[in-house]
Amino acid sequence: MWHAGGVSDEDRLSRAQARTIIGRVFKMAAPFRKTIYLSFACVMVTTATTLSAPIIVRHGIDAGIRAKNSGELNKSVVLYLIVVSLTYTFGRLLFVFVNRTGESFLRLLRLAVFRQMQRQSMAFFDRNKAGVLVARMTADIESMSELVQFGLLQFLSAALMLIFAIVVLLLLSWQLTIVALIVMPILVLASIKFQRDSNKAYLVVRERVGTNLSALQEGITTVRVIQAYAQEEEAIRKFKISNRALFASHEKSVRVSTWYFALIEFSGVLAGGLMIGIGGWFVHRGTVTLGTVVAFVLLLSSLFDPVQQLSQLYNTVQSAGAALNKLFSILDSKPEVDEHPAAIELPETGDLKVKNISFTYAASEIPALNDVSITVGVGEKLALVGPTGAGKSTLAKLMARLYDPAEGTVEFGGVNLKMATMGSLRNRIVVVPQEGFLFNGTIRDNLRIARVEATDTEIESAIAAIGATEHFAQFSDGLDTQVRERGSRLSAGERQLVALARAALVDPAVLVLDEATSNLDPGTEAEVEYALERLMTGRTVIVVAHRLSTVQRADHIAVVVDAKIAEYGSHNDLLARNGHYAQLARAWAQSHSITS
Ligand SMILES: Nc1ncnc2c1ncn2[C@@H]1O[C@H](COP(=O)(O)OP(=O)(O)OP(=O)(O)O)[C@@H](O)[C@H]1O
């Protein structure tokens, strides 16, 4: 069996990189170093016993059979049995140890990567798409698991075996060693070629599997459109192309391994033939004993197998190295929004001051905020309005330090948010996002993520605080109702109620709300509005508003246009100015959502 695996040139590690990675792996493996040493010991034992079996056979032939000494022969037989059992026993043990080490390592690695992802700030997830991150966790770790499970073991023992086999052969007879090595150049050259070709073939297969998958996915997701325009035949034709390409690449990869394995078999037979022929002639001339020749024939596989294994594993090792490199680069990425070493607690309350902040998303060139300043006093309500893509949500996120501004500062009670402890920051300022995210679990679980240590009473009073007690009591299991994946069991309004109750549970001084753009039906709408009203009471509120009703409740309105605050004032002030806001208010008045 040949091991699938390969690495593209840009992923291939330099020698220095490889060295650092090996060092790091070894450091990470510290907790189970004992098992690693045990594995090493087992490899040494199996290598020694494997190589000594032919030598015992040699003794049996020369000192036993040919010398007609039954004592020596019996001794050899017993010894041979012992050595072979040892090989078997330690081989099994080795398998267990190596597996355990490998799997423990993968477990640590998965945990480390997951932990690191949890620590990352929003900007990280802008840069790395969730799909790619999941691929890191699954495919990259998977590509290592093959190596870890048996590849590493083979790699190690093959290397040792090769070295010691040559030593043993030389000790037995240098003349026969030369004979044994005659076919070696063919084998080495063929192995190098195979390693290169199979790497290339593997990369092509991998790429075409991807293309075929996306063709499949596209065909399925767009099937309605395809059928609407009766384009099934065209879709099938397109899929056929990528499907055939995939087939061809598999064929090619099989061809690559077929000739190689044929050649390997042939060199083995050739070497065996040469050994018997030339060795027999040496025996005839008395240069070596018959036992030595037999030992050599038996030892040939210890010489050739490692070469073959090493060449096959080379690609697996390389691709695992590349995968590790990518995973380590995730482990090394520092969260942008991190706690300052000298961080202090935020005061209980205070003004929220935005001073000349500018901000650009990593994925974009154009600033999402450009030199924005604004102050929200204690208990004041500020509404952010403006056209879509203007930067309202961005400003809201920066006011809660989900991102750090590139320039300027955001302060709460005179303390720069960058200098605040994460704990006090998340307790004082709570963000209720545009789409409240729910986890698979009960409603209670979904509230508790806001404060893990909250008691049931606290959870109930948080729900009572937003006036949603009755609503949740209607569910068959009350607060223990399963919301299913992403809250699919709940209506959009109910999901918002959960999100608001979460915020109430934290009981923050500042509330940052990103109002959902989608409208709810009037009944639910009223309930959510009531909950909001109660949640907002007595707090400083920054709300990204999409409804006139929300705006009218605010003390101040900031109109965000093109990454800047274009207008600021009260509802009536701004109407009187007859600018952006007045225009927006007219648009609202026309749309049916506020006719109520
Ligand atoms: N994660 C992101 N990565 C890159 N660019 C982003 C990201 N989020 C927003 N942007 C861009 O930044 C700009 C401001 O976006 P923002 O979400 O603040 O707009 P908004 O005013 O909240 O719009 P809406 O009313 O549609 O919610 C837009 O041009 C948007 O495309």
Ligand SMILES: [Mg+2]
């Ligand atoms: Mg927005």
